[in-house]
Amino acid sequence: MDYDFSNKVVLVTGASSGIGESTALLFAKLGAKLSLVGRNEANLRAVAAECEKQKGVKPLAIVADLGTDEGIQKTAKETLAHFKRLDVLVNNAAIGARTSILHETDMKIFDDVFRIDVRGVYLLTKLLAPALIETKGNIINVSSIAGTVVAVGSLPYGMAKAALDHFTRLVSLELAPKGVRVNTVSPGLTITNFLKNIIHCSDDEYKQWLDIAKKNVPMGDPCVGEDIARMIVHIASEHSRLVTGTNVEVDGGLRFNNLSNTLVTHVK
Numbered sequence: 001m002d003y004d005f006s007n008k009v010v011l012v013t014g015a016s017s018g019i020g021e022s023t024a025l026l027f028a029k030l031g032a033k034l035s036l037v038g039r040n041e042a043n044l045r046a047v048a049a050e051c052e053k054q055k056g057v058k059p060l061a062i063v064a065d066l067g068t069d070e071g072i073q074k075t076a077k078e079t080l081a082h083f084k085r086l087d088v089l090v091n092n093a094a095i096g097a098r099t100s101i102l103h104e105t106d107m108k109i110f111d112d113v114f115r116i117d118v119r120g121v122y123l124l125t126k127l128l129a130p131a132l133i134e135t136k137g138n139i140i141n142v143s144s145i146a147g148t149v150v151a152v153g154s155l156p157y158g159m160a161k162a163a164l165d166h167f168t169r170l171v172s173l174e175l176a177p178k179g180v181r182v183n184t185v186s187p188g189l190t191i192t193n194f195l196k197n198i199i200h201c202s203d204d205e206y207k208q209w210l211d212i213a214k215k216n217v218p219m220g221d222p223c224v225g226e227d228i229a230r231m232i233v234h235i236a237s238e239h240s241r242l243v244t245g246t247n248v249e250v251d252g253g254l255r256f257n258n259l260s261n262t263l264v265t266h267v268k
């Protein structure tokens with residue numbers, strides 16, 4: 001199967017690192033015109049430069065905080081002003097949180113997680129849906145197996161991802177008659193800075209944690225960003241023309257194991 005995104009405009013949020021970076025690079029290799037969003041300007045510009053090297057197409061880099069209405073409005077406005085169209089929206093940016101038990105939850109973390117991971121996606125999708133209807137484009141929401149697996153340690157992030165999963169289903173039904181597909185890709189354990197940032201540990205401790213966590217993945221291997229990027233590209237492509245409202249897990253089977261072992265037992 002071949003994938004061709006030349007003349008397609010693809011917006012990837014959280015493109016400044018990890019899964020978003022891998023996704024941006026893969027779309028760039030397939031000829032897409034990219035709008036890339038993140039807060040860390042140096043990282044974002046480095047990813048944009050790497051994307052440009054693939055097929056010589058210069059991405060639009062938008063430095064914006066998707067936890068604010070201004071940042072979201074700026075993202076939608078600048079993308080449409082620059083490209084005059086949008087074919088694929090990848091809602092990938094998110095922050096994580098790990099709460100060992102309910103009564104220890106810091107409500108600021110709860111608010112931040114819902115503001116960025118749920119409200120941010122909702123508003124950006126709302127603003128860009130008309131453009132996607134015009135092109136009969138599609139939306140990929142990057143969720144997590146934490147949205148479906150019940151595990152101690154995944155509050156409040158797991159709740160936010162569960163909300164995102166249902167957002168996909170609801171919006172897919174609403175937009176299907178307009179020719180727009182909406183899907184979720186849910187990564188399992190993936191080697192990026194995401195978990196390291198949540199665990200707040202030294203490099204050595206993180207390596208030790210990862211060695212133990214990997215043992216819970218039935219297929220024995222954690223994902224890397226490109227594993228998730230390939231699924232995103234496949235679902236965004238014409239090869240998936242009737243796929244909508246789904247949640248595709250890319251996790252080596254981790255969702256079938258007790259995630260609490262991964263999230264809590266080995267993290268002190």
Ligand SMILES: NC(=O)c1ccc[n+]([C@@H]2O[C@H](COP(=O)([O-])OP(=O)(O)OC[C@H]3O[C@@H](n4cnc5c(N)ncnc54)[C@H](OP(=O)(O)O)[C@@H]3O)[C@@H](O)[C@H]2O)c1
Nearest residue numbers: 014016017018019038039040065066093094144190192194
């Ligand atoms: N890694 C995993 O094991 C894993 C597992 C399941 C699901 N996921 C999901 O995969 C997605 C990508 O995560 P990742 O692993 O690639 O993590 P990552 O390397 O930490 O990347 C997160 C990205 O989101 C961006 N971001 C976060 N808050 C933002 C905000 N307020 N405004 C704009 N951008 C913001 C970051 O940009 P800046 O750094 O520039 O702020 C960064 O580019 C997330 O939705 C995450 O929930 C990851």
